[in-house]
Amino acid sequence: MAVTVSIPTILRTHTGGEKSVEASGTTLAELIDDLESRHSGLKDRLVKNGNLHRFVNVYVNDEDVRFAGGLTAPVNDGDNVTILPAVAGGMR
């Protein structure tokens, strides 16, 4: 078993167009390293200066990891991880 990761349209260039890929790890950080080993370039889009990039939302089983430890959030076999582009902006 592994962790299923849903990839948003904007990042599918890194997964050969795949909507969903598998990866493994015990924390989100390990999972992202494992993803990067097979889908080069993904990590740069997800992590900046050792933190989750502000341009993305990452969910582990429907929980926003920003409120669950960020990159140290635990993941387990069978979990679903969803990546979405953050929708944000403002007048400045």
Add this chain to the structure above:
Amino acid sequence: MLVIRRDLVDAMVAHARRDHPDEACGVIAGPAGSDRPERFVPMTNAERSLTFYRFDSLEQLRVWREMDANDEVPVVIYHSHTATEAYPSRTDVSYASEPDAHYVLVSTRDPHEHELRSYRIVDGVVTEEPVEVVESYMFAHTGVDDVPDCR
């Protein structure tokens, strides 16, 4: 060009007016590949700010799943500027991540007349596009001589 039903324009403007002076935001979903906005989904601005907006992350997950299940995409992503013109800011451009979406801005800085404009934002490049407001998509055409003045 963005071709959009009048009731959807009215709904965006009403949402922007209602949340003024906070920035309002949301999406209009439509069938994948159709480029036709149909389902109005106002979103919560998690920042509740006069100068910034961010979709509430859990609400966004729910709405994006709904769209996936319906084979829809966010055809329009809209937000309001409450004190400046309806033009994408540097922050707007840095976050824009849907190359196929129409980014609609509504300015509510004038209490009587709103300004509504639409853009494509691809790889950091902003391109304004005409907006054609129609009563129904059944009779919509794409002539350039019928651009609304958004009043």
